[in-house]
Amino acid sequence: xxxxxxxxxxxxxxxxxxxxxxxxxxxxxxxxxxxxxxxxxxxxxxxxxxxxxxxxxxxxxxxxxxxxxxxxxxxxxxxxxxxxxxxxxxxxxxxxxxxxxxxxxxxxxxxxxxxxxxxxxxxxxx
Amino acid sequence: xxxxxxxxxxxxxxxxxxxxxxxxxxxxxxxxxxxxxxxxxxxxxxxxxxxxxxxxxxxxxxxxxxxxxxxxxxxxxxxxxxxxxxxxxxxxxxxxxxxxxxxxxxxxxxxxxxxxxxxxxxxxxxxxxxxxxxxxxxxxxxxxxxxxxxxxxxxxxxxxxxxxxxxxxxxxxxxxxxxxxxxxxxxxxxxxxxxxxxxxxxxxxxxxxxxxxxxxxxxxxxxxxxxxxxxxxxxxxxxxxxxxxxxxxxxxxxxxxxxxxxxxxxxxxxxxxxxxxxxxxxxxxxxxxxxxxxxxxxxxxxxxxxxxxxxxxxxxxxxxxxxxxxxxxxxxxxxxxxxxxxxxxxxxxxxxxxxxxxxxxxxxxxxxxxxxxxxxxxxxxxxxxxxxxxxxxxxxxxxxxxxxxxxxxxxxxxxxxxxxxxxxxxxxxxxxxxxx
Numbered sequence: 001x002x003x004x005x006x007x008x009x010x011x012x013x014x015x016x017x018x019x020x021x022x023x024x025x026x027x028x029x030x031x032x033x034x035x036x037x038x039x040x041x042x043x044x045x046x047x048x049x050x051x052x053x054x055x056x057x058x059x060x061x062x063x064x065x066x067x068x069x070x071x072x073x074x075x076x077x078x079x080x081x082x083x084x085x086x087x088x089x090x091x092x093x094x095x096x097x098x099x100x101x102x103x104x105x106x107x108x109x110x111x112x113x114x115x116x117x118x119x120x121x122x123x124x125x126x
Numbered sequence: 127x128x129x130x131x132x133x134x135x136x137x138x139x140x141x142x143x144x145x146x147x148x149x150x151x152x153x154x155x156x157x158x159x160x161x162x163x164x165x166x167x168x169x170x171x172x173x174x175x176x177x178x179x180x181x182x183x184x185x186x187x188x189x190x191x192x193x194x195x196x197x198x199x200x201x202x203x204x205x206x207x208x209x210x211x212x213x214x215x216x217x218x219x220x221x222x223x224x225x226x227x228x229x230x231x232x233x234x235x236x237x238x239x240x241x242x243x244x245x246x247x248x249x250x251x252x253x254x255x256x257x258x259x260x261x262x263x264x265x266x267x268x269x270x271x272x273x274x275x276x277x278x279x280x281x282x283x284x285x286x287x288x289x290x291x292x293x294x295x296x297x298x299x300x301x302x303x304x305x306x307x308x309x310x311x312x313x314x315x316x317x318x319x320x321x322x323x324x325x326x327x328x329x330x331x332x333x334x335x336x337x338x339x340x341x342x343x344x345x346x347x348x349x350x351x352x353x354x355x356x357x358x359x360x361x362x363x364x365x366x367x368x369x370x371x372x373x374x375x376x377x378x379x380x381x382x383x384x385x386x387x388x389x390x391x392x393x394x395x396x397x398x399x400x401x402x403x404x405x406x407x408x409x410x411x412x413x414x415x416x417x418x419x420x421x422x423x424x425x426x427x428x429x430x431x432x433x434x435x436x437x438x439x440x441x442x443x444x445x446x447x448x449x450x451x452x453x454x455x456x457x458x459x460x461x462x463x464x465x466x467x468x469x470x471x472x473x474x475x476x477x478x479x480x481x482x483x484x485x486x487x488x489x490x491x492x493x494x495x496x497x498x499x500x501x502x503x504x505x506x507x508x509x510x511x512x513x514x515x516x517x518x519x520x521x522x523x524x525x526x527x528x529x530x531x532x533x534x535x536x537x538x539x540x541x542x543x544x545x546x547x548x549x550x551x552x553x554x555x556x557x558x559x560x561x562x
Contacts, residue, residue, distance in 0.1 A: 041410060049274060061410070066435045068444070 002030040005096055010118035011110060013070040024073050024106055027099040031122045036062040039091045042084045049077045053108050075106035191529035193550055197507045197541030198532040199286045201387045204545050206466045209389045213458050227431050234429035237417045240461035244403050247367040248381035249374025251406040255415040256399050256457040257449055260384025261289040263400030264331055265296035266447060267359045267380045270411040271329040278303045278327050282314045284336035312338040312500045323354045333361040339507025340500055344376040364388050364401060366505050369476035380404040389463025390456055399456040413447030478544035479506040486542045489555045499537055507541040514562060522561035
């Protein structure tokens with residue numbers, strides 16, 4: 001089934017988070033990329049943009065829908081994965097290696113789920 | 127229409143029996159009686175002949191000018207009779223783009239052909255299936271350019287005033303600041319443009335030919351705007367595109383136009399047609415329906431709606447626009463009009479309109495008091511001073527069955543198209559001399 005790496009933290013809006021020092025790396029989960037289907041376009045913010053907990057910071061477009069990406073943290077964007085702009089399908093290929101944004105100056109985070117809880121949450125979604 | 131489905135009283139009774147109901151009113155029992163309409167205050171039914179007489183009587187009160195020398199946003203062009211013949215076919219005669227679109231391949235093909243023609247005219251990559259009118263097209267284009275750090279819109283003061291009003295209405299509700307760029311000699315004032323351009327400006331809207339008929343230096347505006355990271359919306363008259371440099375040649379990013387000149391009658395101001403085309407990089411922001419060409423499972427050419435994921439039937443309140451359907455029949459008229467004339471025919475209409483307008487200007491200038499307000503190049507409209515009170519001139523000509531130019535302040539905005547013959551123009555000038 002889906003891959004839920006143990007070392008990552010997750011949100012109920014299907015983003016994953018990894019802490020690297022003071023920087024939070026954000027991506028979408030394997031479950032999310034599968035639910036979306038073939039991703040054809042990714043709309044990302046720019047470096048130095050502010051993001052806020054549980055507010056949209058961009059969107060991903062698949063052949064069937066456009067879905068918002070919700071920020072799991074409040075802070076300032078310090079890097080954007082520009083490879084995705086040229087090749088959005090990378091998110092389908094490997095959602096855990098292909099991160100979306102990196103956030104610094106983090107002032108707030110939501111309550112993350114660990115891999116096990118997130119897997120349970122996804123399975124309860126049917 | 128052959129597919130008009132009648133139902134007789136007898137059939138209605140049959141259907142009611144099938145539903146185990148007594149009367150038609152039983153179908154509405156879920157609607158509270160308090161909000162149900164008891165009766166309408168309208169006369170009893172009349173025969174077709176009686177209705178025809180009454181409506182003819184009412185419509186005869188309209189003044190329909192035989193000779194029109196006014197534009198100002200709507201233009202009196204000849205419409206080949208094939209346009210009405212084709213769009214009156216019942217297969218096409220609906221105001222809506224279909225709700226189950228792929229089943230209506232003919233409609234989708236007609237829209238695809240319309241889009242192709244609009245791209246050929248503007249020179250840009252992608253066209254939508256049209257919006258309500260030119261002003262809406264320009265306003266929607268402004269919203270296409272919204273970015274997190276760039277949202278202000280500069281708009282040339284020389285655009286049609288109606289466009290400006292619609293733009294402000296659209297932008298106000300989205301907290302988008304609209305800043306006007308002043309005019310000098312009835313065209314964009316480059317000094318004012320330079321002063322107002324900065325990196326918070328999302329885009330600049332310029333109309334060419336502008337409201338005064340003058341050809342703006344769109345190329346220079348594009349260069350200047352792009353150097354500040356903004357985009358250019360060129361609003362135009364589609365007939366002019368057949369003769370003048372198109373949006374691609376002038377390096378505009380979006381091209382919008384009032385499509386009425388392409389086969390739509392003046393019809394008291396509508397329904398008209400909003401043309402929207404853009405560069406490929408902006409296609410995901412283009413609102414409304416877009417028809418694409420593909421192949422089906424048998425590898426046969428077919429048509430589908432495409433790039434719909436951002437539209438409201440999928441993205442609800444987060445949709446990129448509120449455009450869901452429009453008068454697709456108007457787009458169809460534009461398409462048939464372009465096909466009937468062909469590229470050479472369209473160019474001929476543009477050439478004749480421009481040359482008739484220049485002849486009109488020359489003849490009017492023979493009368494003392496009519497002077498061109500600007501020496502800049504114009505297309506088929508031009509602003510002139512007026513030797514007498516302009517409203518008096520308009521009233522005087524109206525008595526002779528002529529619609530004069532549009533009074534603007536103390537001046538008058540004249541227009542000619544291919545329908546205004548040399549003889550008609552000579553006659554106008556003689557009548558003006560009498561009126562004076």
